[in-house]
Amino acid sequence: MRLGARGAEIPAARGADGLVRDLRPVTDDLTGDFLAADGIARARRELERLPILADAASLRVGAPIARPQAVVCIGQNYAAHAAESGDAPPAVPIVFFKHPNTIVGPDDDVEAPPGTSALDWEVELGVVIGRRAHRLATEAEALACVAGYVVSHDVSERDWQIRESGGQWSKGKSAPTFNPLGPELVPADEVDPQALRLWSRVNGQTRQDSNTADMVFSVAEIVRHLSWYLALEPGDLINTGTPQGVALSGRFPYLRAGDVVELGIDGLGSQRQRVVAAG
Known part of the structure; x- marks a missing residue:
């Protein structure tokens, strides 16, 4: 997911536990370069160690x-x-x-x-x-x-x-x-x-x-x-x-x-x- 104001979205991911986590320690954004570099697999590996976005529900969804x-x-x-x-x-x-x-x-x-x-x-x-x-x-x-x-x-x-x-x-x-x-x-x-x-x-x-x-x-x-x-x-x-x-x-x-x-x-x-x- 990408959450936040238009033009200033931050990358995030929701795990099987339903929690939304901040992906910025893994990538600046969800781009083609991220995907080509096996970014989804990297995000999965790191997911449980990433910080939870406590205010995710209040942010605009990009x-x-x-x-x-x-x-x-x-x-x-x-x-x-x-x-x-x-x-x-x-x-x-x-x-x-x-x-x-x-x-x-x-x-x-x-x-x-x-x-x-x-x-x-x-x-x-x-x-x-x-x-x-x-x-x-x-x-x-x-x-x-x-x-x-x-x-x-x-x-x-x-x-x-x-x-x-x-x-x-x-x-x-x-x-x-x-x-x-x-x-x-x-x-x-x-x-x-x-x-x-x-x-x-x-x-x-x-x-x-x-x-x-x-x-x-x-x-x-x-x-x-x-x-x-x-x-x-x-x-x-x-x-x-x-x-x-x-x-x-x-x-x-x-x-x-x-x-x-x-x-x-x-x-x-x-x-x-x-x-x-x-x-």
């Missing part, structure tokens, strides 16, 4: 990774979501990018850009890379490159994504605050990424309720596939797609200032954001 070089996203990776978007399930992964500066804490406000009329929610399983992944031969190699998993919210402005896109989705995905992340990075060896319930609510009403077992392309397939087109670096984030139940379906209204979005993944935690007008 994004659990700092300064990723890339946020790589997979589109329409649940068949039912592809159908509600008017498309067949993809034959190969659809790839787009979000600007890394979209990442904020899991409970930070989501800012609606001026003039927006099609702001949408998307709960997603986030995959954090722990070692360089390039031209991988097998899915086992791909999973070995994953440091851990996290709840990710791929906020989307659908008019910018579709009507004003010029044929590429990133315009509608990259405004500030468009990727709340966290609350925790859960190590990969504690998670079965293809057996996770994920859900979202808007103003207390259920929108999405699905399972990563319904992905068109598994986490292992995604990482291996991407590695043949680019080199994934430690700390990079992959958003693996969202299930059905978004406003783009036409079944629900788009988000407006004052709305509250809650979302989560069983075993990885939950988020809560208020939508506000961007200043």
Whole structure:
């Protein structure tokens, strides 16, 4: 975890005993360099000797990774979501990018850009890379490159994504605050990424309720596939797609200032954001 004021977060870890401990004796921050240097294993070894953060519950929760070089996203990776978007399930992964500066804490406000009329929610399983992944031969190699998993919210402005896109989705995905992340990075060896319930609510009403077992392309397939087109670096984030139940379906209204979005993944935690007008 990363706790504290925005821009001044400190690294922390919660053990099996539920206590939150200060990771600063191990690392200055939870970065790609930390992950690449086997930082999770080092943190586990040192955990019981680290000081307890007595005020952890009162601190803001930040994004659990700092300064990723890339946020790589997979589109329409649940068949039912592809159908509600008017498309067949993809034959190969659809790839787009979000600007890394979209990442904020899991409970930070989501800012609606001026003039927006099609702001949408998307709960997603986030995959954090722990070692360089390039031209991988097998899915086992791909999973070995994953440091851990996290709840990710791929906020989307659908008019910018579709009507004003010029044929590429990133315009509608990259405004500030468009990727709340966290609350925790859960190590990969504690998670079965293809057996996770994920859900979202808007103003207390259920929108999405699905399972990563319904992905068109598994986490292992995604990482291996991407590695043949680019080199994934430690700390990079992959958003693996969202299930059905978004406003783009036409079944629900788009988000407006004052709305509250809650979302989560069983075993990885939950988020809560208020939508506000961007200043």
